[in-house]
Amino acid sequence: MIKLNNSVEISCLTIKDIDEILNISRLSFKTPWSRESLIKELTDNSFARYVVAKKDGLILGYGGLWIIVDEAHVTNIAVHPEYRGTGIGNMLMDAMIDICKLELVIGITLEVRASNIAAKNLYKKFGFIQEGMRKGYYEDNNEDALILWKYFT
Numbered sequence: 001m002i003k004l005n006n007s008v009e010i011s012c013l014t015i016k017d018i019d020e021i022l023n024i025s026r027l028s029f030k031t032p033w034s035r036e037s038l039i040k041e042l043t044d045n046s047f048a049r050y051v052v053a054k055k056d057g058l059i060l061g062y063g064g065l066w067i068i069v070d071e072a073h074v075t076n077i078a079v080h081p082e083y084r085g086t087g088i089g090n091m092l093m094d095a096m097i098d099i100c101k102l103e104l105v106i107g108i109t110l111e112v113r114a115s116n117i118a119a120k121n122l123y124k125k126f127g128f129i130q131e132g133m134r135k136g137y138y139e140d141n142n143e144d145a146l147i148l149w150k151y152f153t
Helices: 015-028 035-044 088-102 117-125
Strands: 009-012 048-055 058-068 071-079 107-113 129-138 143-151
Touching: 009 088, 015 035, 015 058, 015 071, 035 048, 048 088, 058 088, 071 088, 088 107, 088 117, 107 117, 107 129, 117 143
Parallel strands: 071 107
Antiparallel strands: 009 048, 048 058, 058 071, 107 143, 129 143
């Protein structure tokens, strides 16, 4: 784990960031999105909002969500393995929650692997609660997904 100071910046993800995002995605997910899917997400999906955490121009992590009417759905959040445990996930989640508040979202939801302890701890810290489960949701190993929600009051 690398120690960071406060020079990490959060900004909107752009097409220029695709290669670094794909690398982090491959290092983070068993079934990462393809280049084509990510490009389409950024260029053709009016619901999508994506942010990146950068330090000295290097992308350390990213997060994305869809905002549909007054609800948001986290599509993904990932931090490069070398920077996990440094607060980047917290920064990304803070930024996505700020976006939700600016867009007057009343609730934010996501699915998380039942076995992903680090992610579940992050979401719990931000006030997400389990409201359901999708049995066998993940195709790579038939693992269950927990459905979490956070409501804004």
